[in-house]
Amino acid sequence: AQSVTQLDSQVPVFEEAPVELRCNYSSSVSVYLFWYVQYPNQGLQLLLKYLSGSTLVKGINGFEAEFNKSQTSFHLRKPSVHISDTAEYFCAVSEYGGYNKLIFGAGTRLAVHP
């Protein structure tokens, strides 16, 4: 069975500082990996995804993530955060050969302070 662990439930950071949100997954088969963001009272928006190829994936809003197969990790990074990045971030996986089912981590609340 697949599972996703987001290692930090909350990450406080000052504006313009770098940030890393950590995600580890467990699966017996190959997976696709995603990061979604949820702003208050809204649905989820895709930041980036890893399907195959280059392990460094660039997404929207200046975010990037690196897939590490040996460590089964997919950490999200941004070199300089803005107040507007304050939101909940979810790491998710879906299984090769499966359908569109996403397994989500518990989420990381990023709080950017001035």
Add this chain to the structure above:
Amino acid sequence: KAGVTQTPRYLIKTRGQQVTLSCSPISGHRSVSWYQQTPGQGLQFLFEYFSETQRNKGNFPGRFSGRQFSNSRSEMNVSTLELGDSALYLCASSLQQGPGGEQYFGPGTRLTVT
């Protein structure tokens, strides 16, 4: 292009009642998935429909059901509501039939059971 729409946005029901939630996917999308989001359990997959067929179902009791119409609009129904069914119900649509494609989420329906 219009996004995923969900109606109603907010709903208050009493224990024992039933409820139907509606989701209209992005035009041309034939895959619709439903997720339940709660503070305790996080984001959990309910089911996915593609071309009116349920392709995948999460680990929820039979009180949770859904369907998809020929125009790809989907409804989910919860019968005999329990307090624990209070949640944000999110619908997502995808153009892609298989995994790895971007899923576009609606704003959700906030269900409160009293």
